[in-house]
Amino acid sequence: xxxxxxxxxxxxxxxxxxxxxxxxxxxxxxxxxxxxxxxxxxxxxxxxxxxxxxxxxxxxxxxxxxxxxxxxxxxxxxxxxxxxxxxxxxxxxxxxxxxxxxxxxxxxxxxxxxxxxxxxxxxxxxxxxxxxxxxxxxxxxxxxxxxxxxxxxxxxxxxxxxxxxxxxxxxxxxxxxxxxxxxxxxxxxxxxxxxxxxxxxxxxxxxxxxxxxxxxxxxxxxxxxxxxxxxxxxxxxxxxxxxxxxxxxxxxxxxxxxxxxxxxxxxxxxxxxxxxxxxxxxxxxxxxxxxxxxxxxxxxxxxxxxxxxxxxxxxxxxxxxxxxxxxxxxxxxxxxxxxxxxxxxxxxxxxxxxxxxxxxxxxx
Amino acid sequence: xxxxxxxxxxxxxxxxxxxxxxxxxxxxxxxxxxxxxxxxxxxxxxxxxxxxxxxxxxxxxxxxxxxxxxxxxxxxxxxxxxxxxxxxxxxxxxxxxxxxxxxxxxxxxxxxxxxxxxxxxxxxxxxxxxxxxxxxxxxxxxxxxxxxxxxxxxxxxxxxxxxxxxxxxxxxxxxxxxxxxxxxxxxxxxxxxxxxxxxxxxxxxxxxxxxxxxxxxxxxxxxxxxxxxxxxxxxxxxxxxxxxxxxxxxxxxxxxxxxxxxxxxxxxxxxxxxxxxxxxxxxxxxxxxxxxxxxxxxxxxxxxxx
Ligand SMILES: Nc1ncnc2c1ncn2[C@@H]1O[C@H](COP(=O)(O)OP(=O)(O)OP(=O)(O)O)[C@@H](O)[C@H]1O
Ligand SMILES: [Mg+2]
Numbered sequence: 001x002x003x004x005x006x007x008x009x010x011x012x013x014x015x016x017x018x019x020x021x022x023x024x025x026x027x028x029x030x031x032x033x034x035x036x037x038x039x040x041x042x043x044x045x046x047x048x049x050x051x052x053x054x055x056x057x058x059x060x061x062x063x064x065x066x067x068x069x070x071x072x073x074x075x076x077x078x079x080x081x082x083x084x085x086x087x088x089x090x091x092x093x094x095x096x097x098x099x100x101x102x103x104x105x106x107x108x109x110x111x112x113x114x115x116x117x118x119x120x121x122x123x124x125x126x127x128x129x130x131x132x133x134x135x136x137x138x139x140x141x142x143x144x145x146x147x148x149x150x151x152x153x154x155x156x157x158x159x160x161x162x163x164x165x166x167x168x169x170x171x172x173x174x175x176x177x178x179x180x181x182x183x184x185x186x187x188x189x190x191x192x193x194x195x196x197x198x199x200x201x202x203x204x205x206x207x208x209x210x211x212x213x214x215x216x217x218x219x220x221x222x223x224x225x226x227x228x229x230x231x232x233x234x235x236x237x238x239x240x241x242x243x244x245x246x247x248x249x250x251x252x253x254x255x256x257x258x259x260x261x262x263x264x265x266x267x268x269x270x271x272x273x274x275x276x277x278x279x280x281x282x283x284x285x286x287x288x289x290x291x292x293x294x295x296x297x298x299x300x301x302x303x304x305x306x307x308x309x310x311x312x313x314x315x316x317x318x319x320x321x322x323x324x325x326x327x328x329x330x331x332x333x334x335x336x337x338x339x340x341x342x343x344x345x346x347x348x349x350x351x352x353x354x355x356x357x358x359x360x361x362x363x364x
Numbered sequence: 365x366x367x368x369x370x371x372x373x374x375x376x377x378x379x380x381x382x383x384x385x386x387x388x389x390x391x392x393x394x395x396x397x398x399x400x401x402x403x404x405x406x407x408x409x410x411x412x413x414x415x416x417x418x419x420x421x422x423x424x425x426x427x428x429x430x431x432x433x434x435x436x437x438x439x440x441x442x443x444x445x446x447x448x449x450x451x452x453x454x455x456x457x458x459x460x461x462x463x464x465x466x467x468x469x470x471x472x473x474x475x476x477x478x479x480x481x482x483x484x485x486x487x488x489x490x491x492x493x494x495x496x497x498x499x500x501x502x503x504x505x506x507x508x509x510x511x512x513x514x515x516x517x518x519x520x521x522x523x524x525x526x527x528x529x530x531x532x533x534x535x536x537x538x539x540x541x542x543x544x545x546x547x548x549x550x551x552x553x554x555x556x557x558x559x560x561x562x563x564x565x566x567x568x569x570x571x572x573x574x575x576x577x578x579x580x581x582x583x584x585x586x587x588x589x590x591x592x593x594x595x596x597x598x599x600x601x602x603x604x605x606x607x608x609x610x611x612x613x614x615x616x617x618x619x620x621x622x623x624x625x626x627x628x629x630x631x632x633x634x635x636x637x638x639x640x641x642x643x644x645x646x647x648x649x650x651x652x653x654x655x656x657x658x659x660x661x662x663x664x665x666x667x668x669x670x
Contacts, residue, residue, distance in 0.1 A: 055571055075574045088572040092590045101586075102576035153577065 003031040005067065006157055006189040007052060012061035014047055014213075021047045022213045025061070029157075029191060034183055036192045038200040039210030040236070045193040046085075048210075049159050052191065054078045066156060076105075081150035085161040087142045089134040095121070095145050096130045102153035120148040123182060140171045147182065157189045164199065176203060197237050201225065209233050227270035231362050234285040241291065241330040242283040245361070247276050255361050257284050260326045263303040267359035274363070282363040288319070290358035291332035293344070294351040302353035304330065308344045318343065322350060403651070410644035417636045428645035450628070450646070457624040458653075460539065460614075461607035464546035465554075468603045469596070471547075472554030476595075479555075480562035491559065494552050506545055506612045513541060513617075537619030545613030553602035561595025562588075597661055605654050625650050 007029040014022040022044045029035045037045045050056040051063060054075030063071055070078055081102065089098050099120055103113040121127050124144035134142055143163055150158055163179075164172045180203055183190050194200050200207050201221040209216045209224060209232075217229045228234035234242060245267075249256040253269040255276070267284050269276060276282070294302045309321035309329070317333045320343070324330065332352065334343060344350050410428050412420040430436075435447040479490040497505065513519050513535045520532040535541045565588065573583035589596070611626030618624070625646060632643025 053575060055574075075571070076577050076579055080575075082572070082575045084568060084572060086566075086568065088566065088568045090569060090572070090587055090591075101573070101578075105573075105577035105582070149576070 003033070005029070006031045006033070006065070007191070008062075008064040008067075009048075009052075010062050010064075012048075012051065012063065013059045014044070014051065014056065015059040020213055022051075025213075025215055027208060027215065027218065029189060032187055032189055034180070034190045034192065034203055034205045036194060036200045036204040036207045037210055038194055038197060038207050039216075040195060043210045044213040045195075045210060046161055049082070049161055049191065049193055052157070053080055053082050053159055079156040081153060081155040081158055083143075083146045083150045083158065083160040083163045085163070085165065087134075087146040087166075089142055089145055089149070091134055094131050094133055095126060095137070098134065098145055099149045099152050102149065106153050108153075116152055117148075120152045123151070123185070124148045124178075139166055140175060143167065143175065144178075147179075151182070151186055151188070155188065157191060160190060160192045162193055162195070164194070165196070172199075179203065201237075209236065211236070227268070227360060228285060228362060229271035231283055231285075231364055234283070234360070234362050239288050239331060241286045241288065241332075242362075243286070243328060243330070245282060245284040247278050247280050247282070247361070249278060250276065257359075257361055259284065259303055260324050260328055261303075261305055265303055265354055265359050266356070267361040268357075269361050271362070276361075276363065280363065282361055285360045285362050286330075286354050286358060288331045288333045290355040291330060292353045292355060293320070293332065293334060294353055302351040304352040304354075306330070306350060306352065308346050308348050308350055310346065311343065320344075322352065406644045406647050410641055410648050412641050414639045414641050418633075418638045418640060420640050425641065428639070428641035431642055432645055432649065453623050453625055453628055454649070454653075456539075456622070457608055457626075460542060460546060460624060461604050461610075463543055464550060464607040465600050465604045467543070467547045468551050468554035469600065472551055472599060473558055473596070476555045476558035477562055480559050480565070481567075487563070491556075494555055498552060502549060502612055506549070506616045509545055509548065510536065510541075510616055513544065536617065537621065539618065539622050541617040542614050542622050542624070545617045546607045546610060549610065549613060550603040550607055553606070554599040557598040557602065558592065558595045561592040565592055597664070601658065601661060604657065608654065609650060 005028055007027070009025055009027045012022055012025045013020065025044075025048065037048060039045055047056060051058055054070070054073060054077075058071060062069060065078065065080065090101065093101070096117055099117045100113055103116055108116065117130075118127070121130055124147055126141060126144055126148065129137065129141060129145075134145065137145065143166070146163065160179075164175055167175060176199060179190075192200075192203065201224075204221055206218060206220055207224050208218045211232050217224055217233045219227075224233065224237055228237060228240070231242060234240045243260060245257045245259060247255050248258055248264060250269075253272055255267050255269055256264055257267050259265050265284060291304075292302070304322075304324060306322040306324045309323050312319040312321075314333075315336075317335045320332050320334060322330050322332065330352070409420055411424055411426065413423040413425040413427065415421050431447070432450050433447055435445040436442055475494070479487055479494075482490060511517055515532040515534060515536065519535075520529070523529040523533065524531075535544070569587050569591070570583045573587045574580070578586065608624075609626045609629075610624060611630045614622055614624040614627050615630075629643050629646050629650070632638045632640060632646070
């Protein structure tokens with residue numbers, strides 16, 4: 001996907017009084033990309049979006065849009081539109097007038113503007129609601145109006161600040177699919193903010209995981225889930241077993257690490273930008289579904305030994321907690337269809353194996 | 365009120381509905397006794413015959429209205445002409461009240477906007493500052509104004525000392541003085557309702573407009589003003605209506621030449637020179653005018669709510 005650069009942030013810092021909301025953020029977002037900023041509450045996602053939109057100035061660093069420096073451009077002169085978290089529809093205007101607003105401000109000829117509004121309302125499937133006032137719409141409909149309003153002036157980049165967070169689960173899932181379709185049809189760069197990792201993983205071309213005002217990792221959903229570069233990402237994305245460990249030997253980024261209980265395991269160092277010397281401490285990261293329960297009939301020992309704690313029934317599978325002798329705990333998933341009958345009882349000693357090639361090593 | 369009625373039970377006469385009527389009785393009685401009866405009384409009096417030392421004779425007559433609108437000469441036998449004296453007073457009152465409303469809006473809107481955009485902790489202080497002068501009686505404030513602006517008063521003194529004027533600015537007994545008095549008397553009635561609606565305004569809407577390529581002033585005009593319009597209209601009514609019937613400011617600051625309806629009516633009920641039916645008729649005409657303005661408001665409100 002050799003595409004141009006839509007937005008480039010370099011060494012952006014944002015200071016609110018004495019508090020730093022963003023530390024040295026650098027990002028490159030490509031044309032027509034569905035790019036997601038993912039991170040816990042308060043990590044600076046909205047701040048970053050508001051800097052791109054032009055509502056906040058940067059304390060340091062540069063922001064470029066299609067190669068042009070835009071730090072001095074006011075929000076109303078940036079070809080960037082926003083779908084706000086609370087929608088912020090104009091309450092005194094009908095759906096049509098809301099969508100028309102940006103076109104009027106851009107002085108699009110009336111006839112052409114009308115056509116564009118119609119096309120946008122069709123895109124978000126709200127043709128029948130054109131004359132309604134925002135207060136007469138459901139949350140999901142309002143969200144779609146906000147989307148149509150932001151798309152109508154054909155922005156170069158669309159910013160979406162947790163647009164789905166106010167919706168219930170079912171509607172959220174339906175809107176996700178619609179959003180993705182609309183992005184592909186409109187062919188616009190989306191920068192999407194969320195703290196919902198499932199949303200991020202299903203929608204995005206690439207994800208930037210943020211924490212405490214800094215970017216932790218940028219990559220595809222697959223990269224981020226399979227190869228987290230540090231403890232924060234491993235812990236924040238999906239469920240992880242993080243086992244304290246030490247590097248025993250290394251061959252480039254292929255490490256041999258010590259596990260609790262003395263066994264050794266091959267783990268890959270995901271963060272290829274660093275070299276870890278022998279003896280450095282960190283964590284071996286294993287996803288719950290990559291741990292295998294060894295049955296008595298297997299006649300051998302796995303790399304981890306422990307005692308079964310609780311079972312949690314999750315529908316398609318059951319989560320099992322296993323306590324290791326040194327006090328750490330691991331979780332694993334057993335598919336109900338296959339193993340239901342043979343699940344060990346709480347208190348039973350068990351042995352676990354790690355699926356070859358699935359362990360990752362992360363530093364602190 | 366309908367929300368208080370649990371469910372929408374067709375059986376009617378529910379316990380709550382009965383109770384609601386009973387609970388509203390004090391309000392109904394107050395409104396009836398203090399509002400409806402006096403207005404009706406006024407209406408009746410306006411159709412009675414005047415008694416020369418004040419008061420009325422209980423005899424039906426249209427003389428009061430006739431006197432207001434028509435000029436029949438000194439002895440009532442000349443051809444009917446329109447009587448301009450009172451209509452002029454009315455017109456002057458309307459112009460003065462409209463101007464007062466305009467100036468109150470001009471100064472009141474930015475004031476209210478400023479207060480509503482301060483941090484929440486300091487807003488109460490600013491509102492208090494706006495209302496402080498109003499703890500003093502209106503009469504006293506108006507008299508003080510008279511002292512402030514008279515030819516030898518402090519205003520002229522300062523202006524001349526500062527070298528801005530070479531001779532005193534003659535304000536007292538002019539329409540300008542009346543306007544100043546009205547503006548000063550009713551300014552808070554403009555500020556408070558506008559403040560209330562700007563305070564509720566979601567400023568993220570201005571950001572949204574900005575994001576959609578609207579410049580700052582365009583965003584204000586297209587988004588802020590229409591959304592806070594109910595507050596603006598309420599403020600305009602609260603200033604316009606009492607200004608129209610005001611008599612303290614015109615009496616004390618305007619002198620005999622700058623009469624407004626309020627003073628005209630007041631005069632009819634004072635001492636033995638008065639004419640009660642005429643005063644009542646003038647009041648009824650004023651009331652009709654006010655109702656007309658309110659109806660206009662109700663219509664425009666219904667249209668914007670659609
Ligand atoms: N106007 C402001 N003044 C001072 N601090 C601010 C301001 N806006 C944001 N912050 C701080 O900056 C940090 C980042 O805020 P931001 O709104 O970007 O978080 P977020 O990642 O969008 O969180 P959420 O998921 O809860 O929306 C927070 O610690 C916040 O307290
Ligand atoms: Mg946010």
